[in-house]
Amino acid sequence: MRRPKRSQQPSVTIRDVAQRAGVSPSTVSRVLNDSTPVAADKHAAVLAAVRALGYRPNVLAQELARGRSRAIGVLAPGLSIPFWSQLVRGVEQGLRDSEYYPLFASGEGISEATQALDLLLSHRVDALIVLGGDLADDDLRRLAERMPILAVGRSIAGLEARSMHVENREGAREAVRHLLGLGHMRIAHITGMAWHPDAVARREGYEQGLREAGVAVDARLNVEGSFDERSGLVAIETLIARSLRFSAVFAGNDQMAYGAGLALFRRGLRVPDDVSIVGFDDQPAAAYTWPPLTTVRQPAVKMGDAAVKALLNQLRGAAFQLPSFATELVVRESTGPVAPERR
């Protein structure tokens, strides 16, 4: 058959380069991939031809011939969630100067997520990073048999070592201790979704911190949110509607902390004079709220970087190994001494 109609002008191929350099395509390939020694003069001729023609290897053909794509699939329910947005920066950073590149696919809900996964698999990604999400543990377990995978912001039953977690409990405990140190005794907690492992761990840390200080855990002060601003706002409104007394709020992430702060603002309560707030994540925006937010920092960029590197190491034959990530309490201005009247 004849070459199919191409939308773009015919691009330079390895044969054009070979012809111009007076060598075979094999030799061009060898020079470009530095895979086999090539005589100095031919080497130079190839390089010259490449430059003259502006040759750029067709990666699709390379991937097909090599049987490996060198793509790392990144599956996310959406890249615009701040924490993931930072994590993705880390992924890009970790991939820079490696021979791999990221292929992103996102989809919310089981059906879209499955489609997104299909895209990645059709592209024969060499490894997979799963950010949160809606895929079943089962499917993920099966996938893990075919390629290195790693999850962030979710757990995979039976594949615990493949899930990257920050030290959530410790971070939450520290947040609570900070608040207790300021004299707060009635500390509300807005959790993430009850099924979310990070949300659970943070809640446990919160309760542990309270108990360690001999403060009774009041279940009514614990409201479930969904990691977004709106849910933080609703949570506080719920607490207020129930006439529950509290002088501080520990939110399961920064976004809920923003929402919580707004709910307080609407009620005429000031942060931190009336109520203190602590978040979790330390998103870039947290340093610029009015006042800036005290929060538990998660090294999102570093985590993305480490995720990629763990996967690359495995692809190179090394054992899979995931570092653990410490959190750090960043004290800013949204927390202060308990107000006497709210004690």
Added chain:
Amino acid sequence: MRRPKRSQQPSVTIRDVAQRAGVSPSTVSRVLNDSTPVAADKHAAVLAAVRALGYRPNVLAQELARGRSRAIGVLAPGLSIPFWSQLVRGVEQGLRDSEYYPLFASGEGISEATQALDLLLSHRVDALIVLGGDLADDDLRRLAERMPILAVGRSIAGLEARSMHVENREGAREAVRHLLGLGHMRIAHITGMAWHPDAVARREGYEQGLREAGVAVDARLNVEGSFDERSGLVAIETLIARSLRFSAVFAGNDQMAYGAGLALFRRGLRVPDDVSIVGFDDQPAAAYTWPPLTTVRQPAVKMGDAAVKALLNQLRGAAFQLPSFATELVVRESTGPVAPERR
């Protein structure tokens, strides 16, 4: 030669399907692509074989054979900037249910950006979306001869129609009129980078709004920022250090508005009681600042969606056409009547 060693278990190919269905690979291809009528029984047999084997076409091979990648390249200086993050959502949305998929590459600075572009070109993307960035107009103009391209957040000399802009002037004018209506006469403006077309247009709109109301433009009230929070904060500190009087701030984007608000907060000035603030963008977070931010909404998601669709239409042979995007002033609680003592 023998098949190269593969990292993954050999995957099912079109030949396996053909064999199982008792037809030729050509027929399998035709069924799957719905390109040529196929007898009903064979059709069914193919589908059954596909299902039984869990066959998933190798997209790399498809793209190579077709001579088209069906990938839309998206070049950005980083996906974590809020506005672009939203725009990317729009891009993903616009691509959903099309036969195309997005390929993201990011890099800050000319060298990284060039590398990122190389990645996209090596993958033979069918079209290109350029978000802001550091590439030279020249290179972009050359690219445009080979494939449909479109820029957001930057202009390309000689390719004006290929740049997507919101109605910046009108949006800025509206912001200023809103402030004037509240009695503000001394309105500071924090612009984006002086070379940025959107920044320039917004500043023009600001000045126009002032002049239309017969208010003199005071150049000292205009400070250049760089579209990030920090620069908004610094801008306000600069104004205060110069003892310039102002009762309202119109920031060139939301991020600078957050920074500006923080600077005011640090000085003990309240928003909006002492100083009103208006942003530009209406990022998701803007609705949750304390108080929520009055801002000029840019339909970022819609813009991403439209960008993709304009490109797809061109790929399908239609004329390239870019809609224009209106802004919308979203009045929230960061603006209020001018304080008598700051009039």
Added chain:
DNA sequence: CTGAAAGCGCTTACAG
């Protein structure tokens, strides 16, 4: 060190 050949997994003009 080097070229010719086979192969990667598809698609599609060609010839029934």
Added chain:
DNA sequence: CTGAAAGCGCTTACAG
């Protein structure tokens, strides 16, 4: 409607 064949642009074992 359908198969055999050629081709997409590479890589790499093979045989010098």
